[in-house]
Amino acid sequence: MRLHRLGITAFGPFGGAHEIDFDALSTAGLFLLHGPTGAGKTSVLDAVCYALYGSLPGERTAAQGPGLRSDHAAPQTRAGVVLDLTVAGRRLEVTRQPAWERPKRRGTGTTLDKAQTWLREYDPATGTWRDLSRSHQETGEEITQLLGMSKEQFCQVVLLPQGDFARFLRADAEARGRLLGRLFDTRRFAAVEQHLAELRRAAADRVQEGDGVLLAALQRMRQVAGEDIGVPAPEGEPGEPGLAVAVLGWAATARTTLRERRTVARLALTAAEREQTAARRALEETRELHRLQRRAEEARQHRARLDATADAHQEHLARLARARKAAAVEGALDLRAAAEQAHTRARRAEEAARAALPADQAAPAARLAALARTAVGELGALASARRAERRHAELSGELARADRDEHADETLLAETADWADRWETTRAALQREEAGARDAAARADRLAALLGPARERLAAARRRDTLTADADRARAAVLTAAEASAEAQRHWLALKEKRLAHIAAELAGRLTDGEPCEVCGATTHPRPAARAEGHVDQRAEDEAHAAYRRCDAGRAEAERALGVVREELAAATAAATTAETSGLEAEAGRLAAEHAEARSAAEALHAVRHRLDAAEREHDRRLADRHAAERRAAARATLRDSLVREQAALAEELEQARGDAPDVAARARQLERRAALLTEAADAARAAEESATRLKEADARLADAAYRAGFDTPEQAAAAVLDDAGHRRLQHLVDARRLEEAEARAALADPATAEAAGRPPADPDAAADRARRADLRLRAAAATAEAAARDAVALDTLSRQATTEARRMGPLRAEYERVARLAQLAAGTSAENERRMRLESYVLAARLEQVAAAATVRLHRMSGGRYTLVHTADRSGRGRSGLGLRVVDAWTGRERDTATLSGGETFFASLALALGLADVVTDEAGGVRLDTLFIDEGFGSLDDQTLDDVLDVLDALRERDRSVGIVSHVADLRRRVHTQLEVVKGRDGSRLRVHGTGG
Known part of the structure; x- marks a missing residue:
């Protein structure tokens, strides 16, 4: 990987736009990145990391999004970084812009713009850039795949933070393991350990579950066999070896004992059955003897009672004879x-x-019958008179209805004539009301068109008067806020100048004997600067700056509020023109009153039209009713004459028919x-x-x-004569007497009864008690035999189940033992693991051994052949082994702890370790070539000779076509390294200067 160009805009301390040409800096192979403390040297490295991975290194990861934008940037300037690099033979350009709160393009306030990412690739054939992606995720995956390193690996391998490796040298095995685990990503080996542990737990759960089933079967077998089988039940916990053998052995013994119990119970049952049969036979014989003896006694007593009632029996026979004759x-x-x-x-x-x-x-019956026939004949003659009477009543009703209809029609004709006389006057009045309501509606529409604009002008005039006063108050607030902001800024700048003037005393307050100085790197501090009276510290300056920021924000808010009021005032003035508010109020009131009056008059239009339509319909209806009444009167006169003539004829006929x-x-x-x-x-x-x-x-x-x-x-x-009940009663008494006599004779004549009467009295209760006791003994023996048989069958079933479960547990226990052995071996707890090393620690130990070998090549040269790093497998820190690191001193020929190195020795040892680690991680990442490296601080602890040796080693990296950037503010390095990138800080943000590139 080689960096070509880095563009920084409004990023960190850099308020403007800056560009770094790494191709020009890399020409010399070694260049220096320097500047005062807080100028932004580390921010350059942060920009490289942010461009590649979209986040900052280490603990600065939390400062994302709007926090990346420089406080010195112009309000409309957006933060961003652009990195041009070559990796894996491809030239790429990565552009990243973090999220930020930008001012709104319209109105006031801010709005959040999301983060943006662009990835482009240079095409040598056409000489143009080709877009690849605008996705954060796709860009990150592409860069990570090409580099072959995570962000943590990149920050350790390319940016080489020396402080981390100095701590790495002095750290224990656990701390080294955490760092190496992040760099070499040994999570898959830890996952193997965890997976084996999970397999072990799962296999143990299956074994314990199976043993639990065996123990449950044992408990059920104990319940079936009881506690007196003579062999104690095996004791054990799930998972213990030999549990299945003990359970099966106890089950075999229990089965034998229960079979013997079943045989004894069967023999006892047979004896009880014979005893019960004999007792029942004796009971039956005793009961039969007792019955016969009781029968003989009852026969003698019955015969005596029959002799006493012989006379009554003869009377019953005589009464039945008389009843048979009377039948x-x-x-x-x-x-x-x-x-x-x-x-x-x-x-x-x-x-x-x-x-x-x-x-x-x-009168006799014949005379009465003749008179009845005469009355029926007269009744038949009245049928015609009845029909005439009903018709006469109907005619009276029809004449009454005709009279009522005539009166109703006369009333209707009178009302219709009176209404027709008033019709013309009513219609003319309604038509005049309709015309007046139409005129009022038209006038209301015209006034409504004038009233709306008048009210709008009045509201605008009132808002104009209110906003005029608001504008005066807003201007006064802007002036007050501007003065407060200027005063707070002057106060903050004065404190800042005063603090910078005494910054040496503040730095001296953090010095500790034996620890390197932040400025020069020296570990001795003979004359630290003292704090002067009225010293300003960082907290006071920060509080003043925060107060200035608050005042400035208040000023901006006051200006925004003034702008809003001015815009609203201009809009209200344009709407209200220059008219006075009082005149607009009078005009709007007059128009509102006239509009209300016209609208009230117009609301009657619909009602007037409805009344006019109803009056015309009423006129047509009354004319129709009058014509119909006249037609009904003519027809009714003719009908009345015919009804009167018919009614007179019927009245004469009825007079003759009804008599008195x-x-x-x-x-x-x-x-x-x-x-x-x-x-x-x-x-x-x-x-x-x-x-x-x-x-x-x-x-x-x-x-x-x-x-x-x-x-x-x-x-x-x-x-x-006897009734049926009396006859049945006497016959029943006679028949019962005869039956009793026959039974008494039969009983006295039976030989068995006579023989039983001569024997001693029988005792059926004693015989029943003996039979009952025999039954109880039989039921007890049967229950015992049944329980013994049931227990034997149940124990056989449970034994078969236990045997099946024991056979199933064999492969599971073998699998558990195999998995447990592997898990203990990987976890370092097995006796076969001689070094007690976990699998992950073993892999990290191999990586550390490679890193130590690669670091020794450079450490040997930096130390003038004195020191060599060696990896040891000694145990340290909570039993972990394989991550030990020792230094061999060639002057003494002895190994010693890396913590015994001095400050300068620790620096070049950690530098050698970092460079060696970079080589190993590069190989681990698939051999991606790293042509640009950065080394951050630590050179102030070296003497001149050692510094020359270290620079020679770094300069040797150029032989492999690498460029190395040293990040330091040590003054001596500016004389030794001629190609420099200087970071200059100021009140308006930091700037970049390039020296020694010839450009």
Whole structure:
């Protein structure tokens, strides 16, 4: 990589635009970048890093975006860097502009512009630049891929910060490991360590999970087998070797014990079954003997009770005999009772019907029937009179409706005539109101067109008066802010001058014995400058500068506010012209009053038009109603004459039909009631005569039936009759008596019963108790046998599961042991790892060994052949080994710690280490050639001879066509290095000067 040109604009301390021609500086091979402290030497290197990677090195990374822009830049100048370089055989130009708050192009205030990036490539064939990308991400990826280095590697390899390598020399193994890890990107080896550790944890989890399953199976087998199998259960934790063998051995012992228990339980069950069978047989025999003995006793007692109730039994038999004889008379009795009831009802109905007749109550049935037929004939003759009566009523209703219609039409004709007399006057008045409302609407439109502009001019005049006062106040505020800003600036500059005059005392306050001076690099300080009275420090200057910035910002804000007020005042003055506000208020008030009056009058236009249209429709409707009423009156006169003639004829017919009744309907109701009463009385009289005849016939049949059945009178036969319930009751008593007698005879005649009665009394309760105890013993033996069989089956199943799980665990445990061995080896905790080195540390140790070898070549020359750097694998710092670094002193022939080097020795040792590291990282990055290097500070600690040796080594880099830039403010270097890039600082920002290039 070779730098050709760097353009800097408003970047860091550089307020303007500057360009650095590295091709001219590189002609001599070695050039010096110098300037006073704070001038911006490091900002040049920052610009190179920002152009390539879009961010600053190290701790300055946070100062991005608007913070990169110079405070000395003009308000409209945007910060940016342009880098022209050649890398991997391609010439590229990278342009980067950070985000910034720029002033708005219109109005006041600022707006944020996003960061911009351009990447171009030079085409030698055409001699032109070709655009490649405008993307931050694409540009960064392209540069990183071509360089083969990250930003951290680039800052260590190209910019060579000596302070970092001085600390690297004195650091412990952990600190060296962190730096080397960033430079050589050993994250993949750390990832391998982590991956192996994760594989180990995963394999351990699988083994522990499988052992957990085995232990769970063991627990279930213990629950099944119990605690008294004679062999203690194995104890262990998941992951312990030998756990599966112990579990399977215990399971085999438990299975044998349970099989023996099952055999013993089966034998006990067989014995309990035989005992239970014998006890049940004895129980059945005892119960049968007890039954027979109880039966014999009950038979003797029953026979005694039957003998005591023999007379009652004979009476029941006699009563049943009389009832069987009376059954032949029962039908005649029922028939006579029914005939008597029917005759009684018929006589009562006849008496009630005759009592309802107004006359002829004692007439026979035939006479009553004839009178009923006569009344029905008269009722039929009234049907025509009923129709005439209904028609007569209809005619009366029609005549009444005709009278009402005639009165309504006469009222309508009178109202229509009166309304027609007023029509012309009403229409003329409405037409005049309509014309007046139209004129008012037109006048309101004209006044509205004048009122709007008048109000706008009035509002503008009022705003003009207000803004005039605001403008006076804003001008006074601008003057006050400008005076305060000028005073604050004078105060800040005075303090700055005073501080610069005594800057030596401030630098002396930071000196420490044994530490190099920031200015000259010396480690001894014989006469440090003392602070004078009234000394101004950095804090006071910063506070004064901050106060000036605040005052200046207030001044700018006051000027912006004044500009806004002036713009608004000009706009208001143009809108209001030069008229007075009072005159505009009077004119606007007059127009508003006239407009309101005209608008109020115009609002009645719609209502007037609606009323006029309604009046015309009403006029047409009334004329139509009048013509219709006249036509109805003519037709109604003809209809009335015909209705009157028809009604008179019907009235004469009705007078003859109703007789003495008020109307035909009343006459019909009289005839209907008379016919119904006569018919009911005739029917009741005939029914009474017929029921008397049937009662006489029933009495004769009953007397004959009682005689044939053997009874002297019908009353005796009726007394002997039993109803169904009584007959069933007596028959049940007789049958039950006969059954009891048969059972008693059978029981007394049974040989078994007689034999049982002669034996001692049986005891069924004792036999049942013996059988119950045998049942309990049988159930207990069955439960024991079933539990033993179930436990044996369950234990066999669990044993098979445990065996399957143990077989599955074999490959998992082997895999865990293999992965654990690799993980321990990579982590440095295995006994096979003799140096106890992690994999990442081992790789870094190899890189450090390469760096030490490359650095020794230059250190040997810088130290005049005295010092050599060697890499050691000794352990240091929390057990880490392989990252040790020692220096060999050829004068003494002994190795010693790098921390024992002096300040100057530490500088050239760290420089040699940095150059060696640059070579190794370059090779690691794919052999990208680094033709431009920068070395930052540290030369003040060298004596003249050592400085010559160091410059000779750096000058030798030119033989490899490299250019080296030394960043230092040591005065002696300006005499020894003739090609120089000077950074000059001033109040308006830093500037760049080039010396010794011949340009």
